Amino acid sequence: MGTIVCQDCEAIIDHFESEKCGVLYGVCHCCEHKEERSKN
Numbered sequence: 910m911g912t913i914v915c916q917d918c919e920a921i922i923d924h925f926e927s928e929k930c931g932v933l934y935g936v937c938h939c940c941e942h943k944e945e946r947s948k949n
Contacts, residue, residue, distance in 0.1 A: 915940055 911927040914920070915937035922937050 913922040916934040917940040
């Protein structure tokens with residue numbers, strides 16, 4: 910079992926099936942909107 914964690918706020922986004930335990934980093938829905946607003 911692996912975990913996907915937001916690289917900005919460190920919230921757990923999702924879990925995924927894997928033979929090894931691990932952590933992947935992404936951007937959660939809330940942080941995506943913050944980035945879009947800051948660009949405009």
